[in-house]
Amino acid sequence: ECVIKGSCKENEENENIIILGACLVGIIGVSLLVVYNCSGQFLTIRERRKARSRENAIQLARQQLRAHQGWKAAKQIARKHVTGVQDHLSRTFSRRRSFRQQTDLENSSHRVQEARLMGSTGPNERSDSIVFSAQNTSEISEAMPSVVMDISNDGEVVATNDKPAPKGKHRSTQTQIFKYAYGEIELEKARQEENKNMSFTGVLAKVKELQKEMTRPLLKVEFKNLTLSLGKRKLLRSVTGELQPGRVTAVMGPSGAGKTTFLNAVAGKVTGYQVTGSVLVNGAHGSIRSYKKIIGFVPQDDVVHGNLTVEENLWFSANCRLPARMSHRDRVLIVERVIESLDLQGVRNSVVGTVEKRGISGGQRKRVNVGIEMVMEPSLLILDEPTSGLDSSSSQLLLKALRHEALEGVNICAVVHQPSYTLYNMFDDLILLAKGGLIVYNGPIKTIEDYFSTLGIHVPDRVNPPDHYIDILEGIVKPESGIKAKHLPVHWMLYNGYEVPSDMKDDLKAMGEQSPDVDINRSMSGSTPHCLPAGVSNAFAQERNRLEHRLSKPGDLSSRRTPGILKQYKFFLGRVTKQRLREGRLLGVDFLILGLAGICLGTIAKLSDPTFGMPGYIYTIIAVSLLCKIAALRSFSLERLQYLRERESGMSTLAYFLARDTIDHFNTALKPIIYLSMFYYFNNPRSSIGSNYIILLSLVYCVTGIGYTFAICFNPGSAQLCSALIPVVLTLLSTQRTTPTFLKNMSYPKWALEGFIIANAKRYPGVWLITRCGLLFRSGFNIHNYQLCIVVLFMYGIFFRIVAFVAMVLLKKR
Secondary structure, three states: OOOOHHHOOOOOOOOOOHHHHHHHHHHHHHHHHHHHHHOOHHHHHHHHHHHHHHHHHHHHHHHHHHHHHHHHHHHHHHHHHHHHHHHHHHHHHHHHHHHHHHOOOOOHHHHHHHHHHHHHHHHHHHHHHHHHHHHHHHHHHHHOOOOEEEEOOOOOEEEEOOOOOOOOOOOOOHHHHHHHHHHHHHHHHHHHHHHHOOOHHHHHHHHHHHHHOOOOOOOOEEEEEEEEEEOOEEEEEEEEEEEOOOOEEEEEOOOOOOHHHHHHHHHOOOOOOEEEEEEEEOOEOOOHHHHHHHEEEEOOOOOOOOOOEHHHHHHHHHHHHOOOOOOHHHHHHHHHHHHHHOOOHHHOOOEOOOOOOOOOOHHHHHHHHHHHHHOOOOOEEEEEOOOOOOOHHHHHHHHHHHHHHHHOOOEEEEEOOOOOHHHHHOOOEEEEEEOOOEEEEEEEHHHHHHHHHHOOOOOOOOOOHHHHHHHHHHOOOOOOOOOOHHHHHHHHHHHHOOOOOHHHHHHHHHHHHHOOOOOHHHHHOOOOOOOOOHHHHHHHHHHHHHHHHHHOOOOOOOOOOOOOHHHHHHHHHHHHHHHHHHOHHHHHHHHHHHHHHHHHHHHHOOOOHHHOOHHHHHHHHHHHHHHHHHHHHHHHHOOHHHHHHHHHOOOOHHHHHHHHHHHHHHHHHHHHHHHHHHHHHHHOOOOOHHHHHHHHHHHHHHHHHHHHHHHHHOOHHHHHHHHHHHHHHHHHHHHOOOOOHHHHHHOHHHHHHHHHHHHHHOOOOHHHHHHHHHHHHHHOOOOOOHHHHHHHHHHHHHHHHHHHHHHHHHOOOO
16 A cells, blocks of 8 residues: 555555655654753743742741731730720729718719719720720731731631631642741741740740640650671670650761661661560560651661652652641641751752762752651651761751751651761760670760769860760770770670670679679679570570561551552652653653664665565564663662662552553653654565554563563663673574474564564465465464464563562562
8 A cells, every 4th residue: 555656656566655754754853852852841840830839928928927926016015005094094093082082072063073074084095095906907907908817726816818718618729838838837937036035944834835736656765685696796785775755866986886787776677687685666565667657767878869859859758658648738838847947948949969960969968868757757767877978057957957856756866977066965865886886875965974974084175075985985095094995885784784795704804803893793693594504595585586576577556547559659650750751861862772773774674575574573673672671771770779768668669660660651652653663664564564563562561571670680780781682592592493482482582573474474465375374384473373472472571570570579689
């Protein structure tokens, strides 16, 4: 059939459609240029509109606060004036009552005049007060003509700039939601300014009011004899202490003391290690992973999405981890409050950035890393070196935000390196670790100097206390009392009455020789049972802990119902869509390479009627498989750390996988069009472009699933090597006559090649029947298996997607 009659010449086998292909190449090239340059503009326009709504909301909120403060001032002035008038009237009436008693025998006319005088004076004064209050009210209304006064639940007068909403209408615009959020934020700032001038008792009363308003569950974490070992190496040894809700605890110590390991052990994130001891949550035994929905863990590395903006990173965490029943305006308030407290307003619409593409600064990236956990309103917040890489002002800003979270009952624990004296005093408690994972001190910061003074260790003048203690633990500074640094953990155990481990008896004996008042027998009592040897008792304890861990499956004890799989699928879908739009240039390069491959292969592999175009289709299978697999590797291999962090926080793996696969369906449908638009018009086969598209679509769907499996199961280098070699090897196996039939049927290139050949061979009727049957017989193809080839390729794609998902759930790379 002729597409253009002018291009169909007499006695020609096929129509000359190279001109049509050249026109199609030009159209697709222009489209790719548009995608390459304008893919990110859609998100930019949306962000500008949102920014305008937010700026309007901020202005309205500030006007509302000014009007509220002006109304309170006018009300106080009016109250003072009314009180003064009442005092004046009471004094006037008392004087005239005494005058009336003295002149009781005087003329009645004087009494009448006096009564008239009294009647004219009182109303005039009352009318003056009414006029005064009316004037003040008119002045306020002139200053803010659109302000409507309302009474809040506390009984206070609240100024709002909107008219009361009619009944039955509950829909709020974006500006109104922002206005509500920034109104609350401005009120909180005003209250903080008032609290600065408050006395100590007033601050305590304010803290008690905040504690009554707490909605988050409180988590108290206790760890007893916590020991973590890897083989014969012990990373933590007999760690005992607690983390209190509503307090900010700092974990310090020299390098290699096990600070990060301690945080991972407390959060239940240690895998592959031997753990003994117990971690209690609110005094109850159980796995702390049961509370993962209300536990925030900030890793040491800034594991954030570099191709999203600051606000998008925070919003995604808030949507997936806040309670499902929380209203949208409360979510807006939480996100905006975190952005305000971490001073991220100036970069909220800036892309975070990656190694290849520069984004925000390192300090701002660190604050975004903390904000991702703050927006989910945790009850326990664990931070691994949140101030590393920050200057002093940024560190103090971060600590102020953390202390504000602690006022709401959040249990905060952070590893800190070399804090300044001001930053050091902003913490409530301190856990000081020595090398080998031993605790030297665990308690309030205010009493640490008193404790070390009992050991003869004093902080010199103009020296930061944590620096001095860490220098002692490192061996750089020797105490004047002559005590050794390795004996400090034993002193802490004896000070608190803890059991000293049996492997530290040498240190204990050395201490007994230095200090005769140390009771070695009492310290060693109870360390090991007398009925069994130490090795046997340890073996029994390890076996018991292992069985308890296997039999007790951690359930959800956090009492927080986060969004389900469908809701999270929606949020993941929106996030991946934004990422793909910002990666439009990379997609454009992929399409360009695929189109160039179609032109080259279509020109080189000219159609040969005796072979029905088999060489060109073999090259097509190899090229499309290679390019599509390598592109599919980017879907999962580049975000492995981000996925592990989101998985540990309780997000759905199924929603994550389905969202990325759904967005990749766009490429799966578009790439065959790009390739065929070049290959078909330069190779010019007899089969229709529709039949070729269906086969190529099923092939791309199949190899994309294989690429997912490689990306999840192997390292990036190994995955790329497999993606390059396997298409070539399988295609060669499927085209060799000596290859066993079951191996051919197991390889996907055989089914793709059979589909292409069948679609082309059906267009060779008549005298070509003998040639067609001979080729199909030698190749082992069946003219009726066209639909079977499509079904098998799609089934391969589904199978490898299932394998990739199972591997994602089961395999957790270190």
